Amino acid sequence: MRKWPSFVVALLVSSITFAQNKSASPQASLKDAYKDCFMVGAALNPAQFTGEDQAEDAIIESQFNTISPENVLKWAIIHPSPDAYNFSPADKYVEFGEQNHMFIIGHNLVWHSQVPKWVFEDDKGNPVSRDVLLGRMRDHIMNVVGRYKGRIKGWDVVNEALNDDGTLRQSQWLKIIGDDYIEKAFRFAHEVDPEAQLYYNDYSLENEAKRRGALELVKKLKAKGVAITGVGLQDHVSLEWPTTDQIDATITEFGKLGVKVMITELDVDVLPSASHTADVSYKAASDPKLNPYPNGLPDAVQQALARRYADLFGTYAKHCGLVTRVTFWGVTDKNSWKNNWPIPGRTNYPLLFDRNAKPKPAFDAVIQLAPKHGS
Numbered sequence: 001m002r003k004w005p006s007f008v009v010a011l012l013v014s015s016i017t018f019a020q021n022k023s024a025s026p027q028a029s030l031k032d033a034y035k036d037c038f039m040v041g042a043a044l045n046p047a048q049f050t051g052e053d054q055a056e057d058a059i060i061e062s063q064f065n066t067i068s069p070e071n072v073l074k075w076a077i078i079h080p081s082p083d084a085y086n087f088s089p090a091d092k093y094v095e096f097g098e099q100n101h102m103f104i105i106g107h108n109l110v111w112h113s114q115v116p117k118w119v120f121e122d123d124k125g126n127p128v129s130r131d132v133l134l135g136r137m138r139d140h141i142m143n144v145v146g147r148y149k150g151r152i153k154g155w156d157v158v159n160e161a162l163n164d165d166g167t168l169r170q171s172q173w174l175k176i177i178g179d180d181y182i183e184k185a186f187r188f189a190h191e192v193d194p195e196a197q198l199y200y201n202d203y204s205l206e207n208e209a210k211r212r213g214a215l216e217l218v219k220k221l222k223a224k225g226v227a228i229t230g231v232g233l234q235d236h237v238s239l240e241w242p243t244t245d246q247i248d249a250t251i252t253e254f255g256k257l258g259v260k261v262m263i264t265e266l267d268v269d270v271l272p273s274a275s276h277t278a279d280v281s282y283k284a285a286s287d288p289k290l291n292p293y294p295n296g297l298p299d300a301v302q303q304a305l306a307r308r309y310a311d312l313f314g315t316y317a318k319h320c321g322l323v324t325r326v327t328f329w330g331v332t333d334k335n336s337w338k339n340n341w342p343i344p345g346r347t348n349y350p351l352l353f354d355r356n357a358k359p360k361p362a363f364d365a366v367i368q369l370a371p372k373h374g375s
């Protein structure tokens, strides 16, 4: 592991105050600040990659060198019925990334969520056989990965296959195909684009039991010669969970298996009662007490968010080279999924740019913590 003396010093003083008026240079950019360490990116929605949202586009173009699609490559959107592919939004996403010379990520190929029912059923509504489902999975991967071959450079091949206790989630994929569905998905993706990086992506991998399950999964895949490049830690985190020690240990342990680690969906929830999960099916009831900052974030919380982001980037930067990418799940607080999950209609503040597309103290904290080039 490389040593960064200036960064170590910065870590020691990570409890300093990131005052609102002590801004980083207006030219400061995340992608340049961390260029010796890892790529920095964001998940995009159509308003951004079609040019409708110019304020956000200015941020994306100046700050990021990699992009992920928040939704347009999910099965339900790109392949809504057996013979119909809806490639147009994904085509625009990929074109936007190419125009801006970005490392383009595909998210995702095989997931339990956002998959239409027809995928798992025959025309009478009965479950299909293992062979039929494997055939559908293969066709989907051939068509989607094949269309963007050489352009989308890294794929979340399998997303969220594990339960919190580290066992395999009882998804339709598992029930119908069996536990080799994960291996098959990677093999199909590798067959169609042997140059593409292929990832397993999940949330809460910092928790011991789930992490053990993921480590076992990666070990098994590697033992079978499956081309897995990396593991995505989603990192939908809160101000307290997980600890930086948990994150540090998780990155180290995956690194020991010879896979790269990416932080793929980073955001920090500052609201109360957020669950330590990113399971899209989890929902909680609306309650004004659980939406305490509808008109702005109090300074103390703003400072806590800045410190948390500094601690997170300090931990990621300890693993320069092993961690190859850090991607935020969104660009500004305005459009973050965290405003509507797990409770709809709250005002959350999870990202580095505020609702007016202005950098927050957390942005300055992350820039100030970056390893100095050449040190």
Ligand code: 9MR
Residues within 6 Å of the ligand: 070, 071, 074, 113, 114, 159, 234, 265, 278, 279, 280, 337
């Ligand atoms: O941010 C995404 C949101 O807009 C979608 O409604 C939701 C369901 O498709 O998915 C969200 O993104 C999820 C990602 O694809 C996988 N990890 C958890 C993310 C947040 O739920």
